Amino acid sequence: MTMLQGFQIALHALRLNPLRSFLTMLGIVIGVASIVTVFAIGSGAQLRLQEQIRSIGANVLMITPGAVYQGGVRLKDGSKLTMTESDVQAILEQIPEIQAAAGSIAGTAQVIHEGKNWNTTINGTTSGHFLVRDWQLAAGRSFSATEESGAGKVVILGSTVARELFASGDDPIGAQIRIMKVPLEVVGVLDRKGPAQDDVAFVPLTTAKLRFLGSASNINRDSVAYIIAKVAADGQMAGARAEIENLLRQRHRIPAGQEDDFKVQDPAAAMEAQQGAIRTVALLLVAIASVSLLVGGISIMNVMIVSVTERTREIGIRRALGGRMRDIRLQFLCEALVLCLLGGAIGVAGGVTLSMTVARMAGWITSIDGQAIGLSLVFSIATGLIFGFYPAHKASKLSPIEALKTE
Amino acid sequence: MTASPLISLQSVSRTYRTEGVAVAAVRNVSFDIAQGEIVAVMGPSGSGKSTLMNMIGLLDLPSEGAVYLQGADVADLSEDRRSALRARSIGFVFQSYNLLARHDAIENVALPLVYCGISRKERLARAEASLQAVGMLHRARHFPRQLSGGEQQRVAIARALIASPLIVLADEPTGALDSRTGAEILALFAALNRTGQTVVMITHDPGIATQCRRTIHLHDGELVSDETVTQLLPRRSATS
Numbered sequence: 001m002t003m004l005q006g007f008q009i010a011l012h013a014l015r016l017n018p019l020r021s022f023l024t025m026l027g028i029v030i031g032v033a034s035i036v037t038v039f040a041i042g043s044g045a046q047l048r049l050q051e052q053i054r055s056i057g058a059n060v061l062m063i064t065p066g067a068v069y070q071g072g073v074r075l076k077d078g079s080k081l082t083m084t085e086s087d088v089q090a091i092l093e094q095i096p097e098i099q100a101a102a103g104s105i106a107g108t109a110q111v112i113h114e115g116k117n118w119n120t121t122i123n124g125t126t127s128g129h130f131l132v133r134d135w136q137l138a139a140g141r142s143f144s145a146t147e148e149s150g151a152g153k154v155v156i157l158g159s160t161v162a163r164e165l166f167a168s169g170d171d172p173i174g175a176q177i178r179i180m181k182v183p184l185e186v187v188g189v190l191d192r193k194g195p196a197q198d199d200v201a202f203v204p205l206t207t208a209k210l211r212f213l214g215s216a217s218n219i220n221r222d223s224v225a226y227i228i229a230k231v232a233a234d235g236q237m238a239g240a241r242a243e244i245e246n247l248l249r250q251r252h253r254i255p256a257g258q259e260d261d262f263k264v265q266d267p268a269a270a271m272e273a274q275q276g277a278i279r280t281v282a283l284l285l286v287a288i289a290s291v292s293l294l295v296g297g298i299s300i301m302n303v304m305i306v307s308v309t310e311r312t313r314e315i316g317i318r319r320a321l322g323g324r325m326r327d328i329r330l331q332f333l334c335e336a337l338v339l340c341l342l343g344g345a346i347g348v349a350g351g352v353t354l355s356m357t358v359a360r361m362a363g364w365i366t367s368i369d370g371q372a373i374g375l376s377l378v379f380s381i382a383t384g385l386i387f388g389f390y391p392a393h394k395a396s397k398l399s400p401i402e403a404l405k406t407e
Numbered sequence: 408m409t410a411s412p413l414i415s416l417q418s419v420s421r422t423y424r425t426e427g428v429a430v431a432a433v434r435n436v437s438f439d440i441a442q443g444e445i446v447a448v449m450g451p452s453g454s455g456k457s458t459l460m461n462m463i464g465l466l467d468l469p470s471e472g473a474v475y476l477q478g479a480d481v482a483d484l485s486e487d488r489r490s491a492l493r494a495r496s497i498g499f500v501f502q503s504y505n506l507l508a509r510h511d512a513i514e515n516v517a518l519p520l521v522y523c524g525i526s527r528k529e530r531l532a533r534a535e536a537s538l539q540a541v542g543m544l545h546r547a548r549h550f551p552r553q554l555s556g557g558e559q560q561r562v563a564i565a566r567a568l569i570a571s572p573l574i575v576l577a578d579e580p581t582g583a584l585d586s587r588t589g590a591e592i593l594a595l596f597a598a599l600n601r602t603g604q605t606v607v608m609i610t611h612d613p614g615i616a617t618q619c620r621r622t623i624h625l626h627d628g629e630l631v632s633d634e635t636v637t638q639l640l641p642r643r644s645a646t647s
Binding site: 001002005012013016082139313314317318319320321322323324325326327367400 | 418430449461464465466486487490491492493494495499501505507509510518521522523570
């Protein structure tokens with residue numbers, strides 16, 4: 001008997017009991033569907049993080065204010081702006097590994113162009129910001145030196161803001177928009193960098209301080225909310241970080257043993273760590289889903305054992321008519337395999353549908369990869385072979401004489 | 408008789424061991440069956456007929472002595488080889504027909520060929536010819552439950568014949584049939600035998616035995632007589 005004949009006999013037998021066959025493979029269906037879905041959601045989350053890491057820019061360090069003591073009370077991180085523009089200058093000039101650096105302050109405001117308005121992040125910074133983040137202009141130019149030093153009334157729009165304020169076909173360059181009643185000329189529009197990044201309008205740091213965010217009590221003329229700095233090469237990240245920490249401790253006159261009033265972070269590394277965490281959680285969920293595959297396998301074994309008992313006489317007839325032990329084994333193994341493969345295929349279809357539904361309803365990014373589908377099908381086949389072997393072996397060991405005597 | 412018998416049993420014994428007690432089902436039985444014979448093996452129930460049939464049919468091996476098929480000791484053959492010989496050389500007919508309930512007549516008839524490595528197309532073609540030979544072609548697509556006992560037994564005979572076996576082994580082939588249908592089945596076996604087919608029938612029914620030229624009597628596992636008549640009795644319906 002060939003493998004093909006084995007599958008033909010198996011399909012025939014399973015078709016005779018469609019409900020039982022379906023219930024038997026349900027465990028496999030659920031297990032495979034869960035694995036495919038978990039993989040799709042997990043790799044979707046990883047894709048989104050990767051995009052975020054890319055959008056920050058490579059080899060970027062971020063310096064934010066740390067905790068400060070004010071009259072013995074420890075205030076929370078960032079409650080006082082401890083960094084200044086001269087810190088930015090010092091980092092740029094005194095640390096050779098730093099290619100570019102920029103300080104920023106940011107707030108939220110309404111931007112208005114003719115009849116349209118949009119609420120967005122206003123980021124006051126210098127042209128170095130775009131260098132640090134490898135962010136190109138889609139149109140127009142960056143801030144000029146005079147605009148940066150003299151609080152020029154200019155703005156560079158992120159692509160989302162440009163899209164919201166200007167009709168397609170309208171050229172934003174040279175147009176006047178208003179932010180908090182201040183008219184500004186659009187001098188540039190940035191390339192797309194990612195949905196979370198593009199919803200922003202950049203103005204020169206001096207402009208932001210003088211005209212929009214200067215009234216805030218914790219901003220003095222020189223301070224910035226955070227600094228971003230670009231390190232020349234990947235291998236220099238740790239060294240550059242240590243040098244920035246030393247430099248700022250000196251400049252802020254922090255005695256040895258006292259806590260820094262700033263924090264240097266590597267956002268890409270932090271996100272990579274987060275990515276690792278997502279991978280771990282996804283693997284854990286896959287492991288849980290695999291348990292259902294195991295249960296599915298056991299249920300197949302159970303039904304196959306019952307089926308062998310029910311069909312003892314058939315086995316006896318087949319043996320008497322010339323079926324070898326291995327033919328009987330192949331026949332029942334094929335049944336288990338067909339159950340698992342069919343269950344696996346239905347599970348893959350269900351998993352793909354489920355992850356597409358999740359993507360649509362929850363707005364998550366999901367990514368269905370062939371690897372996960374292939375892996376779960378391999379799992380199904382393995383389940384069929386492992387749990388189908390014992391019943392098939394049991395069937396093949398039956399004595400034909402005894403089997404023919406059973407009713 | 409030809410020089411080399413088709414089947415030869417030499418001092419065959421078969422002992423079963425149940426709960427430590429040895430029970431001899433067949434004791435020291437010897438006989439030959441030649442090509443083209445029709446033989447009835449008779450005896451009351453428990454006389455060892457079925458055990459003997461299992462050994463001739465290569466389903467069982469003797470505890471002592473030897474069974475030779477075409478001169479070869481079947482005990483020397485591997486389990487797989489014996490299975491292959493069952494598919495090609497032995498045609499079984501059972502009292503309870505033993506058709507697969509979930510397959511139609513033609514699929515049942517074609518079943519032994521599955522184990523001979525024959526293509527589905529050829530299997531079905533040969534099954535049709537075999538059904539034709541027993542007059543059941545018109546029922547090819549019927550399932551066993553849709554057939555009468557006599558019809559099922561005809562299908563079973565078609566199945567036994569499909570691989571052109573050396574020998575057809577029938578175990579109480581009329582035991583579940585009424586006397587008229589039983590007589591028809593017996594006539595079918597007789598007709599087969601006239602075409603040269605070797606037939607061995609196991610029965611406890613003396614009426615059947617009278618249809619066979621040669622009758623072997625068993626009692627308590629021992630051979631009590633082996634008679635060949637030159638003149639068959641006039642045919643009469645089998646009584647059960």
